[in-house]
Amino acid sequence: MTTASDAERIARAFADPAALERLRRRHREEARADLSRVHPTWLARALLEESPAVRATVATRGPEGLARLLRGDGPPPRPDRPPHPEVLEWVMALWTERLVGGSDRDDDPPVIVGLTRTTPIEAFRLWRAVGRIKSALAGAGGPSPEVRDLAGRDVKAARDAGATGRRGVALLGLATAFRLLAECEPFAARRALQRIPYPIVRQARSIAPPTARIAPAVTRLEARILREAWDRLRSEGRIAIPHPPGGRP
Structure with a gap:
């Protein structure tokens, strides 16, 4: 299915030969997974x-x-x-036709960068840090009842899914990733998820199942949580790359 962003790129491509070539290259990359x-x-x-x-x-x-x-x-x-x-x-x-290809882009949203350009240990640290912030917000640390309720629902869903210990906190953090990925291009989101073991993706989906629409306020909150976790790890020297600039999720 062609999304609105796809349609905009196609329209620009026909008016700009260089853009048309970039679009062709992206389609070739998406069709052949690395x-x-x-x-x-x-x-x-x-x-x-x-x-x-x-x-x-x-x-x-x-x-x-x-x-x-x-x-x-x-x-x-x-x-x-x-x-x-x-x-x-x-x-x-x-045989790889069910997999999605693609390449890193300068305008990749932070959630895509966090999933695709970190090492496995950095990725675990990042999503565990996100989960720890979410756990704190579910308690007395929540700045408002709405934030506490959202975080509390995620914490309960993680427990109901059997996610416990350090791995459980990281899975809770992936609930934030799933909500932010819903705002990304579908091919980019799928490419990012392919870096994570499929059983973990399935378990994380049970905590934050996909929805047709996410409130902008929720997206902004999840983006702030991701940035806070990322900046903390960066200041501690536990993640190599900085949080990408810009306001996209």
Whole structure:
């Protein structure tokens, strides 16, 4: 589905050859995922609906470590003859079609930057710091009843989802990420989520399920929480990159 922002880019592209080339490049990038930036659990998920023969073929010729993940469904079948070269080429070219590609952009929103340009340990620190702020807001630290109620609902949802301990606080922080991602371009949001293990994404979605519309005040609050957590970690030297400038989520 073409979004409003997509339509605006297309309109500008037809009036500007350079913009048209940038649009073409973005579409090419989105159609071909960089597997080095996709968590292996998403690769395994991309093969769930494929035939046993396709899964076995990709397991033996695809990214390292994928075969181990796929063994949870049982050992792959052994083919009785080598695959046809043309069919093999098609399989290896198309099995990632459920994944989203793309590249970093100067105008990426902070939530996209926080998910895609941090190391795994930095990302865990960031979303755990966000979760700690959210937990504080749910208590006496909330500046208003509305903020306390919002934070309290997230804390309760995290507990109901079985999210406890340090990992649970990080999952609570990802609820903020999900709300901010709802304001981003769908392809960019999907590309960012592919950096996180798919089971964690599913659990985080149970805390902050997607909604058709999010109140602007909620988006602004979540953006402030993310920035506060980010700035704290940056001042402590626990995250390498600064919070991106600008007011977008």
